[in-house]
Amino acid sequence: MEPCSADPFVALMRRYVNDYTNRHDTSVCAGIMEPGYVLRMGPHLVDGRDEVYIPAARKQFEQFPGLCLTVHEIVTDGERLAMRFSEHGRSVRHDGRGAAWCGLGLYRWNGRKLVENFVEQDYLARRRQLASGVPAAVGAPALAPWDTRAEPPDPGAESVVRQWIDAGLTGPGVTCDDGDATPLLDDATSDVDALFSAGRHVAFRLTRHGRYAGGLGADAGIDDAALTGAAATLHLVGLVSVDDGRVSGGHVVRDRLGLARSVSAGSRV
Incomplete structure (x- = not known):
């Protein structure tokens, strides 16, 4: 049995991972x-490959010389294309302490090259690991x-996920961040910034607005007691599966550190 030729978008992402990221x-x-x-x-908006994106990537590689x-x-x-991944390495800014943190990117291309990426990485988990010196295992x-x-896209699966989002992204089977499913926001509404399906799989990026429900605390460098109830914004990226008309599993990565900053900034207004 002869192997099938590689999907062209997937082949491009192979270069992105192996030739660019893992070789720095x-x-x-x-x-x-x-x-x-x-x-x-x-x-954050990183607009422009050469002027903004590459310098930011180089800083990451400098902090984590062995980043994978x-x-x-x-x-x-x-x-x-949606890619769920982990990045892991040792930070020269933290005496060589190691960390492994999850991420999820939603990439768009023009048939030749990448043009856009909505991405989140669990920097709160990374921060916790670098502070404690206890790295997480790589999945x-x-x-x-x-x-x-x-x-091909599945409009029915997309409709199920939109309803699930409107209902608050609740239910079993979906893993948030490093496994901490604390809701974080009360009375939240969602703006759908991007959503697409590939068969039964549905990927999305949301901006959620609500009231801070607590749960980040010292890990994020904020005072939970003082800030609970404050207006807050949370960005997240998800990749879930739909079976029998319901969301049956998947992963969500939330910008928990960004949420902490938005709560703190709002309290100073």
């Missing part, structure tokens, strides 16, 4: 990203991520 070779970026490449993380990216899951509809890698094939 930013010269690869010109071949895989358009000059106007835009990255959105939390409230491990892929856990990839899904794509051919135009957009199991995907068996064959580069063999992933594009799947």
Whole structure:
């Protein structure tokens, strides 16, 4: 049995992971990203491959000289692609302490190169590990991520997920961040910034507005008692599966540190 040719978008992401990220070779970026490449993380907009994105990536590689990216899951509809991953390494700014933290990116390309990425990484978990000196274990890698094939969109699955979002993203089977499912916001509403499906898999990016419910505390460097109830904004990225008309499992990565900053900033207004 002859192997199938690689999906072109997945093949591009293989270069992104193996040739660029894991080799720390930013010269690869010109071949895989358009000059106007835009990255959105939390409230931040990184606009421009050469002027903004590459300098930011180099700072990350300098802090974590042995940084590695491990892929856990990839899904794509051919135009957009969701990649769930972990980054892990030792920080020179923390006396060589190690950390492993999850991330989830929603990439868009133009058939040649990447043009956009909505991404979140669990920097609160990274912060906790670097402070304690106790790193988390790296999750199991995907068996064959580069063999992933594009799947057609499923409007029915998308409708199920939109209803699930409107209901507050509640229910069993979905893992948040490093396993901490604390709700974080009360009376929250969601703006859907991006959403797409690949078969039964649905990826999305949300901006949620509500009242801080507590739960971050000392890990995030804030006073929970003083700030609970304050207006707050939370960005998150998710990748879930739909079976029998309901969300049956998946992962969500939330910008918990960004939430802490938004609560603190709001309290000073």
